[in-house]
Amino acid sequence: MLLLLCAFLSISAAYGAVVTPTYKMNDGYEIPAIALGTWLGNNSKPGVNEVENAVIWALDAGYKHVDTAWIYRVEDQVGRGLKKANRDNVFVTTKLWNDKHARSSVIPALKESLQNLQLEYVDLYLIHWPVGQFFNNSYDSTDYLDTWRGMMDAKQAGLTKSIGLSNFNQKMIDRILENELEKPAALQVELNLNLQQPALLDYCRRHSIVVMGYTPFGSLFHNKAKADAPPPRVDDPEMVEMANRYNKTVPQIALRYLVEIGVIPLPKSLTKSRIEQNIDIFDFSLTEADKKQLRGYDKNYRTIAQHKWLNHPYYPFEIPAKI
Numbered sequence: 307m308l309l310l311l312c313a314f315l316s317i318s319a320a321y322g323a324v325v326t327p328t329y330k331m332n333d334g335y336e337i338p339a340i341a342l343g344t345w346l347g348n349n350s351k352p353g354v355n356e357v358e359n360a361v362i363w364a365l366d367a368g369y370k371h372v373d374t375a376w377i378y379r380v381e382d383q384v385g386r387g388l389k390k391a392n393r394d395n396v397f398v399t400t401k402l403w404n405d406k407h408a409r410s411s412v413i414p415a416l417k418e419s420l421q422n423l424q425l426e427y428v429d430l431y432l433i434h435w436p437v438g439q440f441f442n443n444s445y446d447s448t449d450y451l452d453t454w455r456g457m458m459d460a461k462q463a464g465l466t467k468s469i470g471l472s473n474f475n476q477k478m479i480d481r482i483l484e485n486e487l488e489k490p491a492a493l494q495v496e497l498n499l500n501l502q503q504p505a506l507l508d509y510c511r512r513h514s515i516v517v518m519g520y521t522p523f524g525s526l527f528h529n530k531a532k533a534d535a536p537p538p539r540v541d542d543p544e545m546v547e548m549a550n551r552y553n554k555t556v557p558q559i560a561l562r563y564l565v566e567i568g569v570i571p572l573p574k575s576l577t578k579s580r581i582e583q584n585i586d587i588f589d590f591s592l593t594e595a596d597k598k599q600l601r602g603y604d605k606n607y608r609t610i611a612q613h614k615w616l617n618h619p620y621y622p623f624e625i626p627a628k629i
């Protein structure tokens with residue numbers, strides 16, 4: 307229902323910046339329908355100002371939302387990039403890392419993120435993973451209900467407007483709801499052509515929980531796709547033909563599809579032209595026939611499975627038959 311409330315505007319402002327629609331969350335706040343992702347990958351050491359520049363280019367292109375996390379080690383750069391914006395006009399999401407799952411650790415962790423970001427509050431704070439793990443690598447089996455109570459404390463303290471979850475499965479969310487704790491406003495999970503998660507989307511729709519889709523390009527690009535990843539790649543003839551019909555690129559088609567199934571895509575790019583391209587997806591709609599073809603690429607194929615946490619009691623995903 308909330309998804310129907312959103313107005314899909316397609317107005318381009320005179321100076322070229324795209325005006326993005328928003329969704330209303332179950333706590334009354336609005337969340338912009340696309341965000342710039344800021345994760346540099348597993349082992350990349352952040353450069354001095356590459357993310358800062360990306361944020362500045364994104365703001366110029368019309369992005370109103372930046373997705374980051376304490377563990378990405380770029381909150382400081384995001385904060386510097388955001389200096390150019392009016393704070394009230396941007397939406398900032400960040401995340402609690404796995405070593406801060408004790409209820410009493412949540413507020414101090416968010417305060418550290420706020421200091422990095424040079425902000426008084428964030429718009430959305432997420433538990434990054436249900437899996438607790440101390441920095442010495444031993445597991446922390448703190449019940450995520452306690453972590454969630456810490457998130458509620460942080461909201462109560464005015465350090466974040468909204469609170470939500472990332473990488474939680476349906477049963478875990480159910481457990482939060484059953485315990486009559488505050489309802490999560492948003493869920494961030496992997497969502498792309500190869501992992502469309504229709505049942506989880508339906509669950510979130512029924513519970514008015516907004517869904518943010520990470521790794522929105524999945525295995526589209528040859529340099530990122532593993533050998534066993536299902537199609538399509540960016541040069542897939544059917545995808546190229548479809549994109550040409552809309553005068554759009556294949557990456558834009560992949561992002562637009564997420565928008566049409568009610569998901570907030572979080573495309574990451576450090577490249578100015580791509581940052582601009584990735585938000586230029588609000589002036590067209592996919593036909594039913596094209597959406598049907600795109601739905602066909604769903605193979606329940608996960609790119610971020612974190613198998614290293616398989617034996618944690620709160621590992622959230624289906625356990626694979628063989629690894």
Ligand SMILES: NC(=O)c1ccc[n+]([C@@H]2O[C@H](COP(=O)([O-])OP(=O)(O)OC[C@H]3O[C@@H](n4cnc5c(N)ncnc54)[C@H](OP(=O)(O)O)[C@@H]3O)[C@@H](O)[C@H]2O)c1
Binds near residue numbers: 344520
């Ligand atoms: N909650 C979680 O656990 C979690 C997990 C993973 C990701 N995330 C969030 O989701 C964001 C996005 O996911 P991701 O970073 O894994 O992957 P992604 O956004 O699907 O892909 C990023 C890659 O695509 C390239 N790219 C972007 N736009 C392109 C375009 N138009 N044409 C060609 N190449 C393009 C980027 O290259 P360049 O940068 O070189 O341009 C980069 O290599 C993250 O940055 C993070 O904010 C959250």
Ligand SMILES: *[C@@H]1O[C@H](CO)[C@@H](O)[C@H](O)[C@H]1NC(C)=O
Binds near residue numbers: 347348349
């Ligand atoms: C991150 O590392 C995991 C294995 O630890 C690997 O499967 C995955 O492809 C890597 N992701 C990136 C973006 O490098």
Ligand SMILES: *[C@@H]1O[C@H](CO)[C@@H](O)[C@H](O)[C@H]1NC(C)=O
Binds near residue numbers: 440441442443444
């Ligand atoms: C790891 O760190 C936690 C929290 O500081 C501590 O309780 C635990 O004993 C440590 N484990 C090991 C194996 O050092």
Ligand SMILES: *[C@@H]1O[C@H](CO)[C@@H](O)[C@H](O)[C@H]1NC(C)=O
Binds near residue numbers: 553
């Ligand atoms: C096609 O898209 C390009 C890039 O967005 C734009 O410059 C061009 O005017 C478009 N052409 C048509 C026919 O709409």
